[in-house]
Amino acid sequence: MAGVWARRLRAAMWHRALLLALAGFGFQGLYFHIGETEKRCFIEEIPDETMVIGNYRTQLWDKQTETFLPSTPGLGMHVEVKDPDGKVVLSRQYGSEGRFTFTSHTPGDHQICLHSNSTRMTIFAGGKLRVHLDIQVGEHTNNYPEIAAKDKLTELQLRARQLLDQVEQIQKEQNYQRYREERFRMTSESTNQRVLWWSIAQTVILILTGIWQMRHLKSFFEAKKLV
Amino acid sequence: MDEPGVWIPFSLLLAAGPLALLPPAVSGFSPSLDSDFTITLPAGLKECFYQPMPLKATLEIEYQVLDGAGLDIDFHLASPEGKTIVFEQRKSDGVHSVETEAGDYMFCFDNTFSTISEKVIFFELILDNMGEQEQEQEDWKKYVTGTDMLDMKLEDILESINSIKSRLSKSGHIQTMLRAFEARDRNIQESNFDRVNFWSMVNLGVMVVVSAIQVYMLKSLFEDKRKNRT
Numbered sequence: 353m354a355g356v357w358a359r360r361l362r363a364a365m366w367h368r369a370l371l372l373a374l375a376g377f378g379f380q381g382l383y384f385h386i387g388e389t390e391k392r393c394f395i396e397e398i399p400d401e402t403m404v405i406g407n408y409r410t411q412l413w414d415k416q417t418e419t420f421l422p423s424t425p426g427l428g429m430h431v432e433v434k435d436p437d438g439k440v441v442l443s444r445q446y447g448s449e450g451r452f453t454f455t456s457h458t459p460g461d462h463q464i465c466l467h468s469n470s471t472r473m474t475i476f477a478g479g480k481l482r483v484h485l486d487i488q489v490g491e492h493t494n495n496y497p498e499i500a501a502k503d504k505l506t507e508l509q510l511r512a513r514q515l516l517d518q519v520e521q522i523q524k525e526q527n528y529q530r531y532r533e534e535r536f537r538m539t540s541e542s543t544n545q546r547v548l549w550w551s552i553a554q555t556v557i558l559i560l561t562g563i564w565q566m567r568h569l570k571s572f573f574e575a576k577k578l579v
Numbered sequence: 580m581d582e583p584g585v586w587i588p589f590s591l592l593l594a595a596g597p598l599a600l601l602p603p604a605v606s607g608f609s610p611s612l613d614s615d616f617t618i619t620l621p622a623g624l625k626e627c628f629y630q631p632m633p634l635k636a637t638l639e640i641e642y643q644v645l646d647g648a649g650l651d652i653d654f655h656l657a658s659p660e661g662k663t664i665v666f667e668q669r670k671s672d673g674v675h676s677v678e679t680e681a682g683d684y685m686f687c688f689d690n691t692f693s694t695i696s697e698k699v700i701f702f703e704l705i706l707d708n709m710g711e712q713e714q715e716q717e718d719w720k721k722y723v724t725g726t727d728m729l730d731m732k733l734e735d736i737l738e739s740i741n742s743i744k745s746r747l748s749k750s751g752h753i754q755t756m757l758r759a760f761e762a763r764d765r766n767i768q769e770s771n772f773d774r775v776n777f778w779s780m781v782n783l784g785v786m787v788v789v790s791a792i793q794v795y796m797l798k799s800l801f802e803d804k805r806k807n808r809t
Contacts, residue, residue, distance in 0.1 A: 382614060382704065384628045392626075395617040395699065397758060463619075486614065497722040504724040508733070511719075511740045518747045525754050529761065536765045543772045550779045557783075561790045569797060576801060 383484040391467040398489055399528035400459045402521075405493045406431070408466070409449045411482040420482050429483070430469045436460025445469055453493075459528045491521040615703040615755060617645070620652070620690045622697055627687040630704060632659075632679040637707035640686055643672040643759050646766040647698035653689035658682070699766075701759045 386392055396404060411420040412427060431452045433442040441462070442454045456462055468481055494517055500510045620626055632638055644650045654673055656665040659682025665675050669692070677684070690698050727733060 382616075382628055382630050384626070393619050395619065397617065397762060487616070496719060500719060500722040500724070506725045506727045507719060507723045508727045508729075508736060508740075510723055511737065511744075515740065515743055515747065518744065518751070522747065522750055522754060525751075525758070529754070529758065532761060532765065536761070536768060539765070539768050539772055543768065543775055546772075546775055546779070550775075550782075554782065554786075557786060561786065565790060565794060568794060572798065572801075578801070 381484055381486050383482050385480045386466070386468060386483055387480060388468060388470060391465055392483075393463055393465040394485075394487065396462045396464060396487065396489060397460065398456050398462060399524045400456055402490045402524065403453065403455045403493045404462070404464075404487065404489050406452045406464060406485065406487045407450075408446075408486070409484040410468075411484075413480050413482070427481070428469045429466050432465045434463045434465075436462065459531065490524070491517045612706040613704065613752075615701065617699065617701045618688075620647075620688055620698045620700055622693045622695050623691055625687055625689040625691055627685055629683045629685050630706075631683050632681065632706070634679070634681040635708065636679045637676060638679050638684060639674070639676040639705040639707070640702060641672075641674045641705075642688070642700060642702035643763060645699040645701050645759065645763045647690075647693070648696040648770075649693070650698075650763070650767075652698055652700060653687075653692065655687040655689065657685045657687075659684060701762070703755070 384392065398404065408429060410427060410429060413419075414421050427448045428445050429448075429450065430445050431442065431450070432440060433452070433454050435441050435456065436458055437460075441456075442452060444452065446452065454462075464487070466483065466485075491514075494514075496510060496514060499505070499513065503509075505513065618626065630638065640656065642652075642654060644652050649669075650671045651669040652671075654665065654667045654670060655663065656675060656677070657663050658677075659680060664677055665673075667673055688698075688700050688702075729736070
């Protein structure tokens with residue numbers, strides 16, 4: 353486990369990919385394939401007042417050239433986000449390349465679902481759609497170049513601001529963790545209590561049923577003049 | 580100082596001059612090198628994800644099953660040529676690290692062995708040594724205004740800031756792991772709770788029904804004999 357953390361420390365230092373210079377070459381991130389009617393859902397468990405930004409890019413399989421086309425106009429994705437209580441927070445259609453944002457108001461599991469909205473069935477026709485997806489949560493959503501420009505910060509001030517945001521996010525997550533642990537403890541204690549009370553109640557019911565059976569049968573036999 | 584690592588970005592920046600003036604939102608997005616996702620996998624389905632990798636980088640995948648009867652899943656990792664690197668069956672968590680070749684690595688979670696239970700799977704990708712896509716620190720010099728007047732050298736301060744930042748990232752990572760473990764334990768407990776409730780009710784029903792049947796059967800035995808006598 354220690355080796356894993358050492359590697360993560362190095363990984364954390366090589367954090368950000370080159371933002372702008374690579375924009376033209378297209379990024380290389382996680383992708384998956386989705387069918388026409390398929391829906392893919394991702395769950396983000398986040399504290400409250402946390403911003404989530406998702407970026408996606410789609411590519412359609414071209415049967416003639418047997419490759420994925422770089423971009424497909426006219427083909428969009430429908431994004432639906434539900435909060436922990438099941439209420440829909442965001443339900444919107446985006447183009448073949450899009451960016452969706454939402455901020456959580458209750459802590460818990462938020463579900464982000466994506467499915468394609470292709471109206472022309474011939475576009476898919478047995479092919480598949482490749483979706484590149486990236487979801488950023490909390491402090492990672494901050495756009496520091498923009499913040500530097502807006503607040504006119506020097507480099508040190510900008511770095512201090514970034515550290516403060518990072519710490520704030522960790523603190524929020526810790527608070528949420530405390531709330532979850534409390535719920536967890538309550539469920540465990542309630543389960544334990546129920547097991548105990550039910551065992552006692554079961555024993556009492558069995559004894560009472562036994563006594564009632566004996567008495568009832570005895571009076572029945574006496575009524576039928578068998579004893 | 581990693582000379583090529585610094586100069587390649589600058590030359591690419593010059594090449595993409597006009598693009599550099601656009602805000603990042605307009606010019607497409609570059610995903611971060613560490614990402615985690617939590618997915619729901621319905622019963623009987625298999626879902627695959629792909630990660631493009633350059634040569635001689637390191638790909639580390641860590642996954643955990645958070646919810647769903649049995650808390651197990653099949654995991655499959657394949658190289659860009661289609662060769663199977665890892666194939667695990669019915670595991671509840673796992674960590675795998677590969678030294679990569681250039682191409683798209685595919686990893687799949689397979690829930691086909693389960694007929695009714697939907698699984699919730701948390702997985703994390705950590706990418707190392709990604710080559711010219713890396714930068715030692717964000718190049719914010721062009722976005723800041725003004726200069727800092729200090730006694731200390733700016734470089735020393737920046738170094739300690741970098742160190743703080745990486746330690747905080749590590750804390751964030753540990754928090755994510757703890758969150759996954761806790762979510763799994765919580766789901767186990769909640770399903771225990773439901774099970775205790777359900778089986779207690781069933782138990783009560785069975786006891787009442789059995790005692791009523793016993794009494795009724797005994798009574799009916801004697802009533803028949805009475806009828807036979809007369």
